[in-house]
Amino acid sequence: MQLLDGKLVSEKIKAEIEIEAAEFLNQSGRKPHLAAILVGNDGGSETYVASKMKNCEKVGFKSSLYRYDSSVTEEELINKIIEINADAETDGLIVQLPLPKHIDPDRITETIDHKKDVDGFHPINLGRMLRNLPCFLPATPYGILMLLKEYKIETSGKNCVVIGRSNIVGSPMSVLMSRNDYPGNCTVTLVHSKTQNLKKIVQEADIIIAAIGKKNFVTADMVKDGAVILDVGINRETSTETKSGFKLYGDVDFEHVAPKTSFITPVPGGVGLMTIVGLLKNTLASAKKEIYS
Numbered sequence: 697m698q699l700l701d702g703k704l705v706s707e708k709i710k711a712e713i714e715i716e717a718a719e720f721l722n723q724s725g726r727k728p729h730l731a732a733i734l735v736g737n738d739g740g741s742e743t744y745v746a747s748k749m750k751n752c753e754k755v756g757f758k759s760s761l762y763r764y765d766s767s768v769t770e771e772e773l774i775n776k777i778i779e780i781n782a783d784a785e786t787d788g789l790i791v792q793l794p795l796p797k798h799i800d801p802d803r804i805t806e807t808i809d810h811k812k813d814v815d816g817f818h819p820i821n822l823g824r825m826l827r828n829l830p831c832f833l834p835a836t837p838y839g840i841l842m843l844l845k846e847y848k849i850e851t852s853g854k855n856c857v858v859i860g861r862s863n864i865v866g867s868p869m870s871v872l873m874s875r876n877d878y879p880g881n882c883t884v885t886l887v888h889s890k891t892q893n894l895k896k897i898v899q900e901a902d903i904i905i906a907a908i909g910k911k912n913f914v915t916a917d918m919v920k921d922g923a924v925i926l927d928v929g930i931n932r933e934t935s936t937e938t939k940s941g942f943k944l945y946g947d948v949d950f951e952h953v954a955p956k957t958s959f960i961t962p963v964p965g966g967v968g969l970m971t972i973v974g975l976l977k978n979t980l981a982s983a984k985k986e987i988y989s
């Protein structure tokens with residue numbers, strides 16, 4: 697078993713991004729700039745946004761955080777997004793999900809200028825992804841692709857099972873793993889809560905991508921020997937063992953599953969760190985107008 701080490705790979709790619717950000721600053725007189733909107737006080741969201749902002753600073757990007765109370769109206773958010781869309785010196789805009797119930801996430805996502813949609817959630821980017829055209833890939837699937845590339849994981853002709861069909865992870869991941877490219881060219885099965893015989897399907901997988909949000913969902917008896925596992929899940933549990941007061945678990949029962957695998961991502965230290973790299977890469981590409989002019 698070998699770890700797919702998100703820490704190692706993310707640090708390496710961030711060092712490359714830092715060099716490119718410095719070159720961009722030299723040429724344009726400004727830093728690549730990511731704006732984030734955070735609504736409410738959800739513990740997980742706070743942590744993710746703080747980490748995204750911190751990583752921006754680390755690689756020499758400018759970051760701006762706009763915080764709103766959970767009572768904010770949809771119109772207020774829409775107006776802010778329109779204002780940021782029009783700002784020539786903001787390259788990327790993300791709105792941290794989930795949003796309070798009274799706000800329609802689809803309306804918010806579609807208001808973001810697709811040329812600044814560095815989370816890759818806008819229908820234009822998702823449609824372009826489907827056609828294998830230049831676009832901002834959703835940050836988590838993009839991060840997973842980088843990890844597979846870095847470890848030169850063979851994907852062509854493999855059975856890949858993606859567990860979970862969310863718009864932000866499972867669904868785009870299934871598209872990317874099946875497209876005619878590397879990493880890709882897999883035979884992909886996308887399973888979800890209505891799937892029958894899920895265990896049997898997962899047992900056939902050469903590559904398992906778990907994005908469900910349930911601790912220890914993937915158990916050792918579901919995994920064939922030598923499988924490659926990417927664990928997207930981030931399940932927070934309160935803990936007295938850590939300084940932060942909580943502990944993170946993936947969707948995979950790492951302790952029992954890892955010995956059977958050829959490659960596996962740990963949680964924490966795997967896909968989550970690569971998601972941030974995906975976001976930084978998209979922001980840099982936006983600043984440099986590499987995708988849209």
Ligand code: NDP
Nearest residue numbers: 860861862865888889890907908909928929930967968971
């Ligand atoms: P969602 O809750 O949007 O989707 C979960 C998916 O899992 C759904 O498609 C659901 O099926 C499926 N599912 C739930 N229960 C079962 C079950 N018993 N059997 C089969 N399928 C099931 O989650 P996200 O995709 O947003 O996130 C998934 C996990 O990944 C979470 O832990 C989240 O925190 C984490 N995450 C991590 C990121 C990272 O950077 N590492 C980034 C984003 C998310 P159905 O559609 O039928 O309801």
